[in-house]
Amino acid sequence: MITINDNYLKLQASYLFSDIAKRVAAFQENNPDKQVIKLGIGDVTRGLPPACIEAFHKAVDEMADDSSFRGYGPEQGYDFLRNAIAKNDFKARGADISADEIFISDGAKCDTGNIQELFAKDIKVAIPDPVYPVYLDTNVMAGRTGDFQNGRFDGIVYLEATQTNGFVPSLPEEEVDLIYLCFPNNPTGSTISKAELQTWVDFARDNKALILFDAAYEAFIRDDSLPKSIFEIEGAREVAIEFRSFSKSAGFTGTRCAYTVVSKDCRAFDSQGNIQKVHELWNRRHCTKFNGVSYPVQRAAEAVYKEEGKAQTAELIHYYLRNADRICEEIEALGYDYDGGKNSPYIWIDGRTDSWDFFDMLLNKAGVVCTPGAGFGKCGEGYIRISAFNSHENVDEAMARIRRELS
Numbered sequence: 001m002i003t004i005n006d007n008y009l010k011l012q013a014s015y016l017f018s019d020i021a022k023r024v025a026a027f028q029e030n031n032p033d034k035q036v037i038k039l040g041i042g043d044v045t046r047g048l049p050p051a052c053i054e055a056f057h058k059a060v061d062e063m064a065d066d067s068s069f070r071g072y073g074p075e076q077g078y079d080f081l082r083n084a085i086a087k088n089d090f091k092a093r094g095a096d097i098s099a100d101e102i103f104i105s106d107g108a109k110c111d112t113g114n115i116q117e118l119f120a121k122d123i124k125v126a127i128p129d130p131v132y133p134v135y136l137d138t139n140v141m142a143g144r145t146g147d148f149q150n151g152r153f154d155g156i157v158y159l160e161a162t163q164t165n166g167f168v169p170s171l172p173e174e175e176v177d178l179i180y181l182c183f184p185n186n187p188t189g190s191t192i193s194k195a196e197l198q199t200w201v202d203f204a205r206d207n208k209a210l211i212l213f214d215a216a217y218e219a220f221i222r223d224d225s226l227p228k229s230i231f232e233i234e235g236a237r238e239v240a241i242e243f244r245s246f247s248k249s250a251g252f253t254g255t256r257c258a259y260t261v262v263s264k265d266c267r268a269f270d271s272q273g274n275i276q277k278v279h280e281l282w283n284r285r286h287c288t289k290f291n292g293v294s295y296p297v298q299r300a301a302e303a304v305y306k307e308e309g310k311a312q313t314a315e316l317i318h319y320y321l322r323n324a325d326r327i328c329e330e331i332e333a334l335g336y337d338y339d340g341g342k343n344s345p346y347i348w349i350d351g352r353t354d355s356w357d358f359f360d361m362l363l364n365k366a367g368v369v370c371t372p373g374a375g376f377g378k379c380g381e382g383y384i385r386i387s388a389f390n391s392h393e394n395v396d397e398a399m400a401r402i403r404r405e406l407s
Contacts (some may be wrong), residue, residue: 103286
C-alpha cells in the first residue's frame with residue numbers, strides 16, 4: 001500500500017497565513033460594505049519599477065522572434081544577472097562573492113525550504129523564536145523533530161529573541177549543526193551589528209556548524225554601519241549560505257525572482273567526517289530539480305541594477321519606509337512598545353494581550369489586518385506584526401482607525 005510521510009502529520013493544522021486569510025474572508029462576508037486594510041502579510045502593493053517593465057517587454061518581444069528566442073536557460077541563472085548581482089550586491093560592499101557562486105531561483109521561500117535537503121536527517125537544528133514559519137515546518141517535514149508539545153517541537157534548539165535581548169538571540173548553549181538567522185528580521189524587524197554577526201560566524205567555525213542567513217529585507221537597511229550581507233563578515237564564506245529576493249526590494253512578489261549564494265569555500269561533512277563542498281551539492285540539486293527562472297523575468301531583474309533601476313527601486317523602498325515611520329509614530333503616541341520599522345518594513349508591537357485576541361479586535365473593530373505574533377512561535381505571544389506594504393493613504397486610514405479603537 002502507498003504510505004505517506006508521517007512527519008507531515010506533526011505539522012500544526014494550518015499555515016499561519018492561511019488562518020489569517022480565512023478570518024479575513026469571514027469578516028468580509030459578514031461586513032461586505034466595510035473596507036478592509038491589509039497590513040498583515042508582507043506583500044507589496046506598488047507596481048514594478050518602469051525600468052523592469054521596459055526590460056520585461058523587450059525580453060518578451062525577443063521570445064516572439066525565432067532568431068532571439070530562448071528555450072531552456074542555465075539552471076543557475078543567466079550570466080548577465082549573476083554578474084550584475086555579484087558586482088552590485090557584494091563586491092560594491094567589499095564582500096568577496098563571484099558570479100558563479102550565485103544561483104538564481106523563483107523565491108527565497110523556496111530556497112530556504114529546499115536547502116535543508118542537502119543535510120542529514122539527524123543533525124541538530126537551531127531556529128529563532130519568533131521565526132518565519134517556513135524554516136521550522138520544512139525541518140518538521142524532513143523528520144528532524146519530535147512531536148509538538150507545549151508550543152514547540154521536540155528536537156529543535158529554539159533561539160529565543162525577546163525584548164530583553166533586543167530581539168537578537170544569544171548563541172546556543174549546546175552543540176548545533178544548522179543555524180537559521182534572518183536580519184533584518186521577519187517578523188520582529190530587528191537588526192544585527194557586524195560585531196554581533198561576527199560572533200555567530202566564529203561560533204559556526206568553532207563548532208563545524210553552518211549558518212543559513214536570510215537577507216530578504218537587506219534593502220530596507222538605512223543605517224550603513226549595519227551589515228547587508230553575512231559575507232561582509234570575516235570567515236563567513238566557509239560557514240554561511242545567504243538567501244536574497246527581489247520580491248520586497250523591487251516588487252517581484254508576483255513576478256518571482258530571487259537568488260541564493262553558496263561560496264565555493266562553504267563546507268559540510270560526510271558521515272566519516274570528511275569535508276564536502278556545499279556549492280557542488282547545491283548545484284547538483286539545483287540542476288536536478290529546477291529548470292531555471294524564465295528569461296524575461298531575469299532580464300527584468302537585471303534592470304534593477306541599471307542606473308534608472310537603482311533610482312526607481314530606491315524610491316519604492318523609501319515609499320514603504322515612510323509608511324513604517326508613520327506606523328511607528330502612531331504606535332509610539334499610543335504608548336505601545338515596539339521594535340523594527342527603522343531598518344525594516346515590519347513593526348513588532350507589544351499588544352499587552354493575547355496576540356490572536358489583538359488580531360481579532362483590530363479586524364472586527366477597525367477593519368485592519370495585522371499578523372498575530374503567536375503564529376511565529378512561543379516568544380511571539382502577546383505581540384502583533386504590522387507591515388508597511390501598502391499605500392500612504394491606506395496606512396494613514398488604518399492608523400486613524402487604530403487610534404480610535406485604542407485611545
